[in-house]
Amino acid sequence: AQSVAQPEDQVNVAEGNPLTVKCTYSVSGNPYLFWYVQYPNRGLQFLLKYITGDNLVKGSYGFEAEFNKSQTSFHLKKPSALVSDSALYFCAVRDGGSSASKIIFGSGTRLSIRP
Amino acid sequence: GAVVSQHPSRVICKSGTSVKIECRSLDFQATTMFWYRQFPKQSLMLMATSNEGSKATYEQGVEKDKFLINHASLTLSTLTVTSAHPEDSSFYICSARPTMGPYEQYFGPGTRLTVT
Numbered sequence: 143a144q145s146v147a148q149p150e151d152q153v154n155v156a157e158g159n160p161l162t163v164k165c166t167y168s169v170s171g172n173p174y175l176f177w178y179v180q181y182p183n184r185g186l187q188f189l190l191k192y193i194t195g196d197n198l199v200k201g202s203y204g205f206e207a208e209f210n211k212s213q214t215s216f217h218l219k220k221p222s223a224l225v226s227d228s229a230l231y232f233c234a235v236r237d238g239g240s241s242a243s244k245i246i247f248g249s250g251t252r253l254s255i256r257p
Numbered sequence: 258g259a260v261v262s263q264h265p266s267r268v269i270c271k272s273g274t275s276v277k278i279e280c281r282s283l284d285f286q287a288t289t290m291f292w293y294r295q296f297p298k299q300s301l302m303l304m305a306t307s308n309e310g311s312k313a314t315y316e317q318g319v320e321k322d323k324f325l326i327n328h329a330s331l332t333l334s335t336l337t338v339t340s341a342h343p344e345d346s347s348f349y350i351c352s353a354r355p356t357m358g359p360y361e362q363y364f365g366p367g368t369r370l371t372v373t
Contacts, residue, residue, distance in 0.1 A: 178364070185263075185350055185366035186301075232300065236362075244291060245352070245362050247301045 144169040146235045148248035153224020155223045156254055162216040163231050163251045165207075175216040177207055180230045180250075189231075192216060193238070203227070223255045259285050261353050263365035270341055270365045277310075277337045280351030284352035286331035291362070307334050315354040326364055331356065341372040 146167045155161045167173055174193050175240025178186040197209045207218045216233060231251050237243035260283040270276045274278045280290060288309050293301040305321075307313040307328035323345075325337040334353075338345055350367045 183348075183367075183369065186364040188364075191361075203307065244303055244306060247293075249300045 144235055144243070144246050146233050146248040148231075148233055148251045150251050151204045151221030151249075152223045152252045152254065155253070157225050157255050157257050158222050161220050161223045161227070161253065162257075163253060165216045165248060166214050167216060168214060169235055169237045169239075169242075171189065171237045173209075173214075173216075174236040174238045175207070175209060176236070176245065177201065177205070177216075177218050178234060178247075180232065182205040182220040186232065189218070197215075225255045225257055228253055228255045234236055251257070259283075259353075259355065259361070259363045261347075261351065261363045261365040261370050263351055265368060266366065267369045268371070270370070272342055272372055273340055275337055275339045276341060276370060277335055278349055278351075278370070280334045280336070280353070280365055282332045282353040282355075282363070285353075285363075286356045287334075288331065289354040290328055290334040290335075290356070291352040292326060293350045293352065294351060295367075299346075301350060304336075337346050338370065341370070343372045346370055346372045353370045 176191045177189040190199050192199045192209045200206045233248040234245045237247045262281045264279045269323045290307050292304045296302045304319045305313045305315045309328045314324035328334040351365045352362050354362045
């Protein structure tokens, strides 16, 4: 079984400050990890993914995430937040050990950037 | 990049009627497609997985006779909500996994269903 947890319902950050959105996961095989962003009444936009290789993954809009196997975490980060980053962020995991596995989503974290 | 479309983007139907939502992969073939449901301010919950040419696999608690899924071609999957009730009102999002390349899963823009 696979699962993903986002412990924070909401994260508030001032514009220009660094931001972190937390994510931890559990899979039986190799983890494929993803971050998506959703704006109101819109579908999901892909930000970045970790499949293998370098633990630090760089994605769209200046976001990055660090895969930490020992802590089973994949936190999303950005060095300097923008007001336009305010949205709902989902961490997702897929069990790479099975070709039939599905992407499972976390509960989401609402990111609010104040001017 | 790979694009997944959904039609319609919004639909309002009366209680007791059926509504069909289409999901298309526009520039790639998708052996596997997924249907998710999202309630307001909640996460996406996987409803079912469909493979081209075979029956869909439903997640626990999802009524297969109510949510009919057809994946008749490598670029099209449909979700039909039968005998819709107000509690079926939700945001439905489909996703397609390319036949070539096992890692990616591309998401459609979603369909807002309102049952009155």
